[in-house]
Amino acid sequence: MKLFSVLTFILAIGFVVVSLSGCAPTITTYRLNPVSGDIATIDGRLVTKAEQNGVGIVASFEREDMEFVTLDVEIKNRTDHSIDVNPADFHFTALGVEQDTLPDPRNAGLAFIRTAADPTYEAGRMSLKRKLETKRLKRAKIFNTILMVAIIASDASSSSTSRSYREYANNRVAHGIAYQGLAIKRAIDYSTFGDRMQRYNYEEYRWRELALKAHTLAPGELVRGFVYLPKVANAHYLAINYTIPEQANIPLLFKQELVQQRKNQRR
Incomplete structure (x- = not known):
């Protein structure tokens, strides 16, 4: 009976844990708003524009997507030569409430810096x-x-x-x-x-259909897609930089809020 008692206990505990995991009354969602650049409201959402050396970016918060927060990004080449666009060239630094740099939890001596997801790599996984x-x-x-x-x-x-x-x-x-x-x-x-x-x-x-893809833009061309940034729950701001080596370094600052919603109210 001893083996059976242990077995019954394990099954019972597992069932209780699974049952309780679906009973959370509230759920936390992420919301980002731009606080830098030329900001406008388009179709009910805040959109920011920034440009440097002929490379223009239009960006807005799209949604939370699993382990990422998603930006809807458009990049336009206003230069007289081709440029290479790569979503992995988006980096961000996690900032605190006073826009102070947060320490990296992996190494407290370093700033909390992350790179946007690379769709080609992720699709391959x-x-x-x-x-x-x-x-x-x-x-x-x-x-x-x-x-x-x-x-x-x-x-x-x-x-x-x-x-x-x-x-x-x-x-x-x-x-x-x-x-x-x-x-x-x-x-x-x-x-x-x-x-x-x-x-x-x-x-x-x-990764194959929605994400911004690596692309070579000819002069006058633009490309649009989603950029996926890893979630940082304790960040109050995300200082995002889009970098094209020896061409442009475009900063975008977004304020982040965590919103508590009742589970039955979330769409």
């Missing part, structure tokens, strides 16, 4: 992510099989032991809970697998 998720499901299946064997062995052993009716009834209830808990765990494993695969499909679409 999708195949590996799917393979790892498939392996995770296979490991879960093996573990579930081991649990089932343990439950059946415990059930058979305890059922063959003579006992009072109350003990017999309690034993049947306990094993029924264990079988049900294992069924729930299996359902959660498959649901998690499906959700993550769906997420990876979206991520692949995001």
Whole structure:
């Protein structure tokens, strides 16, 4: 019975944790507004414009997207020669409430500086992510099989032991809970697998279709797409710089707010 008691406890705790994880009454969302450059309101959103040495940028906050905050960016080449555009040339420094530079949590002696996601690199990771998720499901299946064997062995052993009716009834209830808990765990494993695969499909679409791509702009041309910046929860400002070596270094300053919303109010 000792093995069975431990097994039942693990399944019960896992079920409670999963149940409680979906009951959070509020959710935190990110909101960014530009506070530098030539700012205007277009279609209800704040948009900033900046230019240096013939390279022009129009940028606005688009939305929060999983582990990123997203900027809608347009880059125009007003020079008399071609320029190379790359979303990985967007960098930002996380600033505090007084626009002081925050320390990097990985190394307190350095400034908190991050680079925008590289869509080509991220799209290339999708195949590996799917393979790892498939392996995770296979490991879960093996573990579930081991649990089932343990439950059946415990059930058979305890059922063959003579006992009072109350003990017999309690034993049947306990094993029924264990079988049900294992069924729930299996359902959660498959649901998690499906959700993550769906997420990876979206991520692949995001990097291939929505993100700003590396591109060579001829004079007079422009390109538009989303730039994905890693979230920094404790930042009050993001000091963003778009750099083209030996051509331009364009600063953009955005103020960041964390907004608490009730879960049923979020669209």
